[in-house]
Amino acid sequence: MKHLELHIIQSVPVACLNRDDLNSPKTAVFGGVQRARVSSQSWKRAIREMAKEIAAEEKSDLFSGDRTRRMVYTLSTRLAEKGITSQAAIAIAEQVADVVETLDSKVDSEGYKKIKTVMFFSKAEYDAIAEAIATSDEVKNSVEALEKAAVEGNDREREKALKAMVKILEKGAISKTIKSAQLKDAADIALFGRMVANDPSLKVDGASMFAHILSTHKADNEIDFFAAVDDLNKDESGAGMTSTLEFNSATYYRFAALNLDALANDDHLGDITLKDGTVVRSVETRKQVVKTFLKAIIQSIPSARKTTMNGNTLPVYVLGVVREKGHPIQLINAFETPVRRSEKGFVTESINRMNIEYADLKETWGVDSLFAKAVVKGSLKEQIKANQGSIETCSQDDLINGMVAHVI
C-alpha cells in the first residue's frame, strides 16, 4: 500500500483534552510507566471539524458531509428543484429515508418527518439520489399517478401509487445509486469511514489510520483545587463554593496515516469522468483533499475545557513520510523508555529520539521511504541538528506540497 504518515511532537500545557468517566485526563501505561493519553477518537473529531473549517475558508465543498436526521427535508427540496411537485417529492423522500433508515414519528419544526438516527450523507450524494429518481421512467410514471390521485383526492389510488414507488425504491437500488453517485464532496466519509447498521452495503472503511496519543514522558495527573467567590455575599468571608479539577501537562507523540491506494479506489475517491467528458473527480481532487486533511491534522486540537484551560498549541516538530509499500508503522517506541526531564525540557530529546527511531526502522527492517521531510520550530533547529540524519527540514507548506505530490 502506498501511504503517507505524519509523526508529530507537540507540547500541551495545563489541560484536560480527553477525560474518562471520573473526569480525570486519560492515561495509559507504556514502558512500565504512566503516560498522559488522548484517545484516537477524540483527536479525530477535532481533525474532522478543523478540515471542515479549512475547506470552508478555501471555499471548497470537499468536506461538506453532514450528520443529520433531516433527510426527508434535504432530499425533498432537491427533488422539488428537479421539477417534482413538492407533495410527491415529500412522499418519495419519505420512502427513500424509510429504506435507508427508520422514519421517526416526530417531525421537525417545518413539518418534515425525521429519520431515527443521524446519517452521514454528502451534498453530491443527495444530488445523485435526486437525479436518479427524477430521471427514472418508472418513478416518473409513479409520480404522475401520485399527482393525479392527489388532484382527484382519490386516497386508494394514492396508496397504490405509493406502494408502486416503494417497489422501485428498494434497498438495493438506493444503495447502488449512492455508490455510483459522483461523491465529489464526500472526502470526510472516504477518510474517516461510515457505518450504516440498516444497510451494510453503504458501509465505508475509512482510508485513514490514527493511534492513541501518548506522552513521551512519565505524566501524573494533578489536582487543581479552586474556590469561587460569591460576589454578592457580604456577610461571610469564606468562598461561595470549592471543588477540584484534574489536569495534566504533556509533550505528546501523535501519529496519523493515510492509505493512498485505498483513497484512489472506487469505494473512496476514485476517478470519475462523465460520458460527456466532464471530469468530476480526478487525482487533482484527491490532492486537494489530502492537502486539507494534512493541514487539519497538524493544526487541530481537541477543544475540551478550552475556556478554563486552553491547551491550544501547535506542534514543535512534524515529520512527514511517504512510503511506496508496506504498512504504516508508528515511531512511539522511541519513547518506550520515558524521556527524562532535563534543562532542555522534553521537546528536544523527544525530537532527537524520534529521528533516531525513524533511522532505526530503515536500518533494522529495511522500511524505506519515498519522501521524508520535517517542519521544525525555528529556535530548535540547531539543537536537533546532530540527530536529523537524512531528514531535511522545510516549511509547513513545503512539507504538505511535497507529500501531496505523491498522491495518486
Add this chain to the structure above:
Amino acid sequence: MSSDKSFLALRLEGPLQSWGFDSQYNRRNTGLMPTKSAIAGMCCAALGFLRGCDKEQEFLVAFGAVRMTAIAIPRNGAKKELPVRRLQDYHTVQNTRRASGAINNDCVLTHRQYLTDAAFGVLLEGDSTLLKQIAAALENPVWGVWLGRKTCIPTAPVLAGLRENRDEALKLLLKDKPLESFARQEDVESFADGRDSLPDMPVSFATERRIFSPRRVRTLQGTDRP
C-alpha cells in the same frame, strides 16, 4: 515432514493491542493472546478481500487448516521485564439505537480494553502456497494492518519471515531462546489434546453476518528462561 509445508512468523508489537474473542456491544474486552480471527482478518485485509466475498470464504476454509501458535514475548524495560496490563478505555458514542430499534438520545458509554506493554510472536504452519500468498500480502498489504483494533498501529513490520523449517521460523521471533521458556497458546489436532475452546475461528467476516466457530487450544506456561 513433507516439502509443501511452510512456517510463517509474525511479529505483533505495539503499545496498545486488543484481541477480543467474547465481547460485542458496550464492553469490548481483550484476551491475553492474539486470536485466530484477528490474524485471519489481518491476512484478509492485507490481501484486499472485501468482507464476505467468495475469495474470503475460500481463504477462511484454507486458513482453518493452518496451525497457529501465539507466543507471549515479554518486553524488556530499562531494568526488568515489563508487566503486561489491561487498560480500560472509556469511550462515549452518540446517536445509537435501543434494542427496540428506537433512537437512543442518551450518550452511550462503551468500554474498550487494550493490552499495554505486550508483544507477541505468531507462528503459522501449513500449506506453502497459502502461506507464501499471505507473506507476500503482508509485505505490501492492500489495506491497513493493525493489532486487533484500527487504532492499535504496530511499531515494527508485522511480517517477520517465511521459512521451510519450524526452528528457523521460531528463531526469527525468539532468537536463540527455546520455545518452551515462553507462555504460548497453540491449536491442537484432537479435542482431547486441548484444554480450552475459543469462539474465534472465523467462518465469515461479512458485515451483516459475522460467524465464528470454536477453536480448540492448549495454553502452556513458559518455564523460567535460562
